[in-house]
Amino acid sequence: MKKFTNDHRARVTKMLIRNSFTTLLKQKPIQSISIKELCEQAGINRGTFYSHYTDLYDLRNQIEEEMLEEFNRALEPLSADGQLTQLQITTEIFRCLKNNSDLCAVTLGEHGDKAFALKLINLGRERCVESYLKYFEHASPKKIEYFYSFVCSGCIGLLQKWLDDGMVIPAEEAAKMAEDIMLKGIGFLTEES
Amino acid sequence: MKKFTNDHRARVTKMLIRNSFTTLLKQKPIQSISIKELCEQAGINRGTFYSHYTDLYDLRNQIEEEMLEEFNRALEPLSADGQLTQLQITTEIFRCLKNNSDLCAVTLGEHGDKAFALKLINLGRERCVESYLKYFEHASPKKIEYFYSFVCSGCIGLLQKWLDDGMVIPAEEAAKMAEDIMLKGIGFLTEES
DNA sequence: TCATTTATTTAACACGGTGTTGATTTTCTT
DNA sequence: AAGAAAATCAACACCGTGTTAAATAAATGA
Numbered sequence: 001m002k003k004f005t006n007d008h009r010a011r012v013t014k015m016l017i018r019n020s021f022t023t024l025l026k027q028k029p030i031q032s033i034s035i036k037e038l039c040e041q042a043g044i045n046r047g048t049f050y051s052h053y054t055d056l057y058d059l060r061n062q063i064e065e066e067m068l069e070e071f072n073r074a075l076e077p078l079s080a081d082g083q084l085t086q087l088q089i090t091t092e093i094f095r096c097l098k099n100n101s102d103l104c105a106v107t108l109g110e111h112g113d114k115a116f117a118l119k120l121i122n123l124g125r126e127r128c129v130e131s132y133l134k135y136f137e138h139a140s141p142k143k144i145e146y147f148y149s150f151v152c153s154g155c156i157g158l159l160q161k162w163l164d165d166g167m168v169i170p171a172e173e174a175a176k177m178a179e180d181i182m183l184k185g186i187g188f189l190t191e192e193s
Numbered sequence: 194m195k196k197f198t199n200d201h202r203a204r205v206t207k208m209l210i211r212n213s214f215t216t217l218l219k220q221k222p223i224q225s226i227s228i229k230e231l232c233e234q235a236g237i238n239r240g241t242f243y244s245h246y247t248d249l250y251d252l253r254n255q256i257e258e259e260m261l262e263e264f265n266r267a268l269e270p271l272s273a274d275g276q277l278t279q280l281q282i283t284t285e286i287f288r289c290l291k292n293n294s295d296l297c298a299v300t301l302g303e304h305g306d307k308a309f310a311l312k313l314i315n316l317g318r319e320r321c322v323e324s325y326l327k328y329f330e331h332a333s334p335k336k337i338e339y340f341y342s343f344v345c346s347g348c349i350g351l352l353q354k355w356l357d358d359g360m361v362i363p364a365e366e367a368a369k370m371a372e373d374i375m376l377k378g379i380g381f382l383t384e385e386s
Numbered sequence: 387t388c389a390t391t392t393a394t395t396t397a398a399c400a401c402g403g404t405g406t407t408g409a410t411t412t413t414c415t416t
Numbered sequence: 417a418a419g420a421a422a423a424t425c426a427a428c429a430c431c432g433t434g435t436t437a438a439a440t441a442a443a444t445g446a
Contacts, residue, residue: 009413009422031224034403045424050405139382142362143370146351147382150374153350154343161342169335177336181343185378189332189340202393202442229432238395243434 014052016042021059022105029111030056063106064116071096071123087179093120094171097159101167108160117156151182207245209235214252215298222304223249256299257309264289264316280372286313287364290352294360301353310349344375 020042024033033056039046053059074096075089097104108117139147155178162174180188213235217226226249232239246252267289268282290297301310332340348371355367373381 007414007422013423029222029224031222035405036403046404047406047425048423051422054405143382146354146367146370147374147379149354150347150351150371153353154347156350157346158339158343160346161339174339177339178343181340181378183378183380185374185376185380186340187376187378189336200393200443206394227432228434239433240396240435241394244393247434 010052013042013044013048016044017049017052017059018063019102021056021063022102025105025111026109027111030060030113060106060113063103064113067100067103067107068119068123070100071120075123087175090178091172091175093123094159094162094175097163098167098171101163104163108156109163112160114156117159118152121152121155154178154181203245206235206237206241209237210242210245210252211256214249214256215295218298218304219302220304223253223306253299253306256296257306260293260296260300261312261316263293264313268316280368283371284365284368286316287352287355287368290356291360291364294356297356301349302356305353307349310352311345314345314348347371347374 017038020038021033024038024041035049035056036046038056039049053062071093075092097108105112106116107113107120158174158178158181162169167174177188180191184191210231213231214226217231217234228242228249229239231249232242246255264286268285290301298305299309300306300313351367351371351374355362360367370381373384377384
């Protein structure tokens with residue numbers, strides 16, 4: 001049953017590296033982090049880092065890919081039972097984020113990877129574009145594009161605020177807010193709670 | 194009438210530095226730019242850079258502050274004649290951005306200063322929060338905060354798309370779209386053009 | 387115009403992070 | 417216990433940083 005990196009040692013060092021990485025990402029952007037300081041904080045030798053990763057960006061990519069896999073795994077069962085609402089999917093994404101809050105520093109927040117954040121948002125959106133097609137039928141492509149730009153960035157902004165607040169609000173509620181603002185605009189503020 | 198940096202030489206080198214800087218910012222984030230390569234591209238000596246700026250961030254700050262001044266100067270006359278709509282102000286901001294499209298690399302787009310972008314958005318918003326107060330009266334502070342996060346990021350996202358498209362759409366129209374999406378949400382797509 | 391100020395260049399410096407190497411020690415596997 | 421895999425250690429050349437001091441070039445004012 002054991003194949004790849006069964007070695008306890010490799011697993012431990014990788015975890016140490018990741019913990020230091022996420023800690024540092026809470027303090028500064030990736031470009032300002034040196035491999036040297038990361039290794040010192042992790043308590044490992046600098047050469048060991050290079051035997052696992054070529055780069056800080058390689059490290060980040062590996063973390064992001066694992067997150068994406070986990071997201072897809074979490075959304076898989078939902079896709080199975082047919083039609084989904086945008087809200088259900090968004091909620092599930094928010095839940096996943098909550099379960100990986102330590103890794104969110106890599107993705108969102110001050111020094112996150114914005115490109116990857118967009119990827120996550122799209123992941124939820126792509127799964128049910130159809131459900132909103134009725135709105136799009138008579139709209140010009142240009143308007144759709146601009147609306148899409150606005151809404152994607154908006155969702156990320158709301159996510160960041162949610163994370164900054166320590167995710168005290170339930171994932172469903174945060175997801176519902178994102179959904180409602182997207183649907184109603186400022187009318188979101190006037191509806192009964 | 195001459196006081197500060199009348200010197201033609203200083204003006205020229207500063208311009209050379211800025212041009213290289215904005216060019217490089219279109220290619221990569223500020224943290225990946227070295228002062229050495231900037232100076233080589235600008236055709237000036239590295240020591241000369243240090244006699245004008247302490248840092249790449251110092252350089253960016255100076256550019257941003259000048260942009261802010263210009264924005265405030267542009268909005269000043271509008272403030273004079275009393276009440277303004279959000280749309281007028283947003284439009285004027287979009288116009289300013291269009292007039293400074295080369296400097297927008299410093300602010301928006303791929304490798305821009307997101308914090309500064311937020312500052313710009315707030316600049317327009319702070320000037321007429323009152324006009325939307327009717328919506329806020331009965332809304333919970335929490336909802337307002339999350340709405341605000343969503344909308345600020347959304348505006349920035351729309352701005353970035355506008356810039357990416359080469360600002361072919363008139364500033365008024367882009368501003369109106371931002372306004373409409375904020376007011377109506379997805380209903381923006383169903384209204385008659 | 388000429389002397390003075392001011393900006394720029396040049397070359398050199400110590401410092402610190404990078405990425406790689408080879409030899410050594412530690413730890414896991416069987 | 418013996419061999420394999422992983423981590424450590426020390427050393428290496430390379431490159432960007434930020435600072436200096438002296439030399440050169442250009443703008444200013446009388």
